[in-house]
Amino acid sequence: MPDQPSLTWDIFCQVVDNHGDLGVCWRLSRQLASRGHAVRLWVDDASALAWMAPGATQGAVPGVQVLPWTQPIDAAVLAALPPADVWVEAFGCAIAPEFIAARAHLSSAGGQNGLKPPVWINLEYLSAEPYVERMHALPSPVLHGPAVGWTKWFFYPGFTPATGGLLREHDLPARQAAFDRADWLRAHGIDWRGERLVSMFCYEPPALGTLLRRWAEGDEPTRLIVTAGRAAAAVQHALAHEIGLQRVMDGRGQLSISYLPPVPQPDYDALLWTCDLNFVRGEDSLVRALWAGAPFVWHIYPQPEDNAHHAKLDAFLHWLNAPPSLRQFHRAWNGIGADPLPAPEAAAWQACVHAARARLLAQDDLATQLVRFAAQKR
Structure with missing residues (x-):
C-alpha cells in the first residue's frame, strides 16, 4: 500500500467508570503518531495517564497532544486551533457542540477558503456479533445543528477481515x-x-x-x-x-x-x-x-x-x-x-x-x- 498523507486527528474520549476507553484512545493516538500523523487527544479526565502513560500530558510522545475536554471548550482555544482533517468520536461520546460550530463556520461559504469538513468517524465498541460486519463503514448523515449536511461514518473494530481490525503495533x-x-x-x-x-x-x-x-x-x-x-x-x-x-x-x-x-x-x-x-x-x-x-x-x-x-x-x-x-x-x-x-x-x-x-x-x-x-x- 502506498504511503498515506500525514493528517491531523482530533480524538475525543470521555472516561465513564473505568480506564478502558482512555487506554484504547491512548494506544490509538500513539500508533497514529508513529505513522507520522498529528493527534490531539481531547479527554475529560486525563488523570489515569499519570500511571498509564507517564509524561503523556506533558507531551512526552512526539505527535500526540493531550488536551482538556472542558465543558464548554474555551472559545479562545477554539479560535486558535488549526483545523483537523479527521474527527474521531470514541465509544459513543458526542463532540462538543461549540467545537462543531467553530469548524462549521470555517467550512461554510463565509469561512476561511471554504475549508472542507473533516472526515468524521464514530469509533464503536469492540464486538464479535454479526451486526458489526453489516454496520462497519456505513455513513450516517448529520441532519441537525451547524454541521447539517455533513456525514459521520461508523467504524467498528473487530476480529474478521470485514471489520476495522484491532490495535497492534508494527513492532x-x-x-x-x-x-x-x-x-x-x-x-x-x-x-x-x-x-x-x-x-x-x-x-x-x-x-x-x-x-x-x-x-x-x-x-x-x-x-x-x-x-x-x-x-x-x-x-x-x-x-x-x-x-x-x-x-x-x-x-x-x-x-x-x-x-x-x-x-x-x-x-x-x-x-x-x-x-x-x-x-x-x-x-x-x-x-x-x-x-x-x-x-x-x-x-x-x-x-x-x-x-x-x-x-x-x-x-x-x-x-x-x-x-x-x-x-x-x-x-x-x-x-x-x-x-x-x-x-x-x-x-x-x-x-x-x-x-x-x-x-x-x-x-x-x-x-x-x-x-x-x-x-x-x-
Missing part, C-alpha cells in the same frame, strides 16, 4: 520475541521459582473465591499476580470471606499472591507475556491477551440492565472456536448460568488462542485501516 512480534520474563519478574520484585504464573485483571467475578481455593488446594504451585484497583480489592475480599481459604494457603503453600501497583501500558503488556494464564477484563486487555498468545479468560463488562453482554460473550467465544471447557469456564466466571468452573484444559486452550492470533495477524490492524479509510474519504 509487536519483534518485542515479544526479545522479551525475557525472568528479567521482568526480577525488576518487579517477584521471587519466581518456576511456579505457574497467572495474572488477574477482573471486576468482581462470583467464582473468584472458588478458583483461589482450587489453586491453594491443588498439586501445582501457582503465583497469582494481581493488578491494582478493583482486581486487588476483589482478591482481598475473597481471601477474607472464603471460609478457611487463608488457613489452606498458610498450610499448603501452593498459592502465593503478588500485588502490582498501577503500571504503564507497556508493563501491563509484558505481564501478559510473562504469565501462563491471563484473566482480563473489558476491551483493551482482551486485545492485548490475544496478542500475548497465552490462554486467557475474559471478564466482559457487565450490562445487568438487559444482560446484553451475554450475547456479546457468546459471539466472541464462537469466533474464538473456544473448546467446551473454555466456554463453560467463561460462563461461570461471568456469572452466567449455574454450571461450576470446569478444570482448565491447558493444551486445548493454548491451541485455540494460537490459532486465533494467527488469523488476526493476517489482517490489517485498526490504525492502518483508519488511516486508509480517512484518506479515501478525503
Whole structure:
C-alpha cells in the first residue's frame, strides 16, 4: 500500500467508570503518531495517564497532544486551533457542540477558503456479533445543528477481515520475541521459582473465591499476580470471606499472591507475556491477551440492565472456536448460568488462542485501516 498523507486527528474520549476507553484512545493516538500523523487527544479526565502513560500530558510522545475536554471548550482555544482533517468520536461520546460550530463556520461559504469538513468517524465498541460486519463503514448523515449536511461514518473494530481490525503495533512480534520474563519478574520484585504464573485483571467475578481455593488446594504451585484497583480489592475480599481459604494457603503453600501497583501500558503488556494464564477484563486487555498468545479468560463488562453482554460473550467465544471447557469456564466466571468452573484444559486452550492470533495477524490492524479509510474519504 502506498504511503498515506500525514493528517491531523482530533480524538475525543470521555472516561465513564473505568480506564478502558482512555487506554484504547491512548494506544490509538500513539500508533497514529508513529505513522507520522498529528493527534490531539481531547479527554475529560486525563488523570489515569499519570500511571498509564507517564509524561503523556506533558507531551512526552512526539505527535500526540493531550488536551482538556472542558465543558464548554474555551472559545479562545477554539479560535486558535488549526483545523483537523479527521474527527474521531470514541465509544459513543458526542463532540462538543461549540467545537462543531467553530469548524462549521470555517467550512461554510463565509469561512476561511471554504475549508472542507473533516472526515468524521464514530469509533464503536469492540464486538464479535454479526451486526458489526453489516454496520462497519456505513455513513450516517448529520441532519441537525451547524454541521447539517455533513456525514459521520461508523467504524467498528473487530476480529474478521470485514471489520476495522484491532490495535497492534508494527513492532509487536519483534518485542515479544526479545522479551525475557525472568528479567521482568526480577525488576518487579517477584521471587519466581518456576511456579505457574497467572495474572488477574477482573471486576468482581462470583467464582473468584472458588478458583483461589482450587489453586491453594491443588498439586501445582501457582503465583497469582494481581493488578491494582478493583482486581486487588476483589482478591482481598475473597481471601477474607472464603471460609478457611487463608488457613489452606498458610498450610499448603501452593498459592502465593503478588500485588502490582498501577503500571504503564507497556508493563501491563509484558505481564501478559510473562504469565501462563491471563484473566482480563473489558476491551483493551482482551486485545492485548490475544496478542500475548497465552490462554486467557475474559471478564466482559457487565450490562445487568438487559444482560446484553451475554450475547456479546457468546459471539466472541464462537469466533474464538473456544473448546467446551473454555466456554463453560467463561460462563461461570461471568456469572452466567449455574454450571461450576470446569478444570482448565491447558493444551486445548493454548491451541485455540494460537490459532486465533494467527488469523488476526493476517489482517490489517485498526490504525492502518483508519488511516486508509480517512484518506479515501478525503
